[in-house]
């Protein structure tokens with residue numbers, strides 16, 4: 357991704373969330389009133405049109421033909437992550453880190469996060485763009501939200517987070533939605549190993565793409581087209597994982613897998629029978645993992661404790 361420009365894939369995520377938020381309250385999976393403020397005028401017009409009863413099918417249909425499965429996957433996984441985060445916060449968690457936050461507005465829209473310290477981590481350009489748009493609708497960005505500038509591919513998370521006030525000794529939830537696929541394997545390793553070294557009780561909710569869509573070893577409807585589209589946006593996909601290898605991959609990095617759902621599965625969870633007709637993006641997974649507890653033996657944590665002593 358060109359770091360001097362805001363991410364267009366983040367803008368598309370905001371667009372999908374704005375479309376869902378424009379639906380009647382009784383039908384939508386969530387309401388993100390901020391999302392519409394991050395998108396360009398042409399996309400705002402599409403959101404406006406999608407509120408007209410007859411036109412909504414046309415706008416959704418057009419979007420789904422252009423990017424098969426992207427909208428429905430984005431909506432269902434946003435809700436899945438909201439729910440998973442809400443459940444995790446019932447435990448003793450006082451800090452949440454949103455890695456590659458883009459235009460994610462969970463910090464401002466989820467009441468369950470009301471008293472939690474939040475760290476939004478992204479490229480400096482993204483953070484500046486987000487703050488400029490956000491201040492138009494939320495003049496006083498809450499003090500409990502800290503913005504952390506980083507390039508995951510070239511900088512390391514621990515120093516940046518610690519400088520921003522993150523407490524390594526307290527458990528945290530890390531969200532990493534829609535980001536690993538843009539990174540180098542080394543950057544993904546570095547972040548996962550850092551999370552694995554965080555306090556017991558910490559967890560991570562992250563997305564990854566099936567490695568088969570990247571190397572062509574598995575055929576996914578619309579996969580090739582999507583890869584070309586993100587490359588044209590200068591945000592090529594560079595990293596993926598094979599679902600069968602995920603548990604071992606995480607274990608080697610000090611984390612225990614709790615769950616792994618493909619788009620087909622999380623769409624079924626939230627759209628029910630209608631998910632049958634939603635095709636595309638089956639390669640897009642949401643996974644949940646926790647830091648190994650005492651006795652589960654995290655190499656990263658043991659190493660950190662030794663160096664702290």
Ligand SMILES: C[S@@+](CC[C@H](N)C(=O)[O-])C[C@H]1O[C@@H](n2cnc3c(N)ncnc32)[C@H](O)[C@@H]1O
Pocket residue numbers: 357363365366369370455456457458459460477478479482506507508509510532533534535538539
């Ligand atoms: C598809 S967007 C997802 C944004 C947000 N998580 C969401 O779900 O709406 C990808 C995000 O990852 C960020 N990102 C990609 N590569 C990055 C890197 N090397 N360092 C920091 N942030 C990066 C982009 O700036 C962008 O905000």
